[in-house]
Amino acid sequence: MKIQIIGASGTGKSTLGNYIAEKEKVKWIDTDCYIWKDETFSENYPIDQRLKMYANDWEKYNRFVVSGSVFAWNPTGFNDRDLLVFLTLDDKLRFQRLRQREIERTGESSLWLDMHGNQTNDFLDWCKTYYTANDPSKIGTFAEHTYQMNHSSSPVLKVNSDQSLEELYQTIMRFVIK
Numbered sequence: 164m165k166i167q168i169i170g171a172s173g174t175g176k177s178t179l180g181n182y183i184a185e186k187e188k189v190k191w192i193d194t195d196c197y198i199w200k201d202e203t204f205s206e207n208y209p210i211d212q213r214l215k216m217y218a219n220d221w222e223k224y225n226r227f228v229v230s231g232s233v234f235a236w237n238p239t240g241f242n243d244r245d246l247l248v249f250l251t252l253d254d255k256l257r258f259q260r261l262r263q264r265e266i267e268r269t270g271e272s273s274l275w276l277d278m279h280g281n282q283t284n285d286f287l288d289w290c291k292t293y294y295t296a297n298d299p300s301k302i303g304t305f306a307e308h309t310y311q312m313n314h315s316s317s318p319v320l321k322v323n324s325d326q327s328l329e330e331l332y333q334t335i336m337r338f339v340i341k
Contacts, residue, residue, distance in 0.1 A: 164189060164339060167229040167241045169308050170250030171293045172286075173257040173264070175324040175331075179250070180230030182328045183335065190224040194231030202268075204286075210236045234311055235302035246339055247315045249308060250324040261290055 164187060168176045177193050184191030197213045200206045208216070217233060217240055233240035252260075262282050265274060274282040292304070299310035312319045320338050322331060 164226050164228075165241070165244040166227075166246045166248060166335065166339065167232075167244045168248045168250060169232050169311060170324070171252070171257060171305070172290050172303060173261040174250035174252045175260075176230040176250055179248075179324065179328060179331055180228045183332055184228045186332060187226075187228070190220075190227040192220055192224075192227050192229045194229060194233050197233060213237070232302065232307065232311065234307055235300055242316060244317045246335070247312065247317050247319045248335060249312055249319060249321045251321065252324045256325065258287070258290070261287055 166180075166183065168180050170176055177195075180193065181191050183189075195204075197216050198207050200208060213233075213236055217237055220227075221240075229241055229244070258281075262274070265284060265287060266282075269284070271282075274284050274287075277283045277288075294305045296304040297306050298304070299306045301307060312321075318338070320335065322334055324331060326334075
């Protein structure tokens with residue numbers, strides 16, 4: 164079983180990927196670990212080091228669930244998957260999740276109010292560009308994810324992540340078993 168989960172930040176990719184991996188007793192790979200050197204998300208690995216880490220995982224694990232994408236820096240990465248899952252979520256709920264996560268990570272004092280009175284920071288401002296960015300080579304954008312879905316050699320399952328983890332898991336596993 165090789166499943167890759169993509170979608171906008173805040174849709175629950177990591178939470179779902181970890182949940183499926185625990186239920187199925189397979190390796191969970193969070194692609195953020197290839198990009199960021201630590202949990203402050205302030206310094207990233209050079210691409211050659213990312214490629215080495217990816218190659219190591221690819222050789223080591225033949226069953227896995229991947230949360231996130233490597234396409235922008237490794238266009239052929241995880242192409243041997245059995246299923247590509249695209250998570251969607253209403254933007255209002257997605258940004259509620261993202262703001263809460265940012266507060267938990269960096270504290271409320273790291274946020275400021277935008278012109279609409281919403282709490283924001285640089286990361287949240289970047290998240291607002293998910294649907295408007297047009298370049299498929301830009302990581303974490305709808306353009307990138309659409310390109311991947313349109314060119315996927317594996318089946319693609321689009322799922323709204325406003326369901327429980329167990330419901331999402333059951334939906335995905337029914338699709339994998341087909």
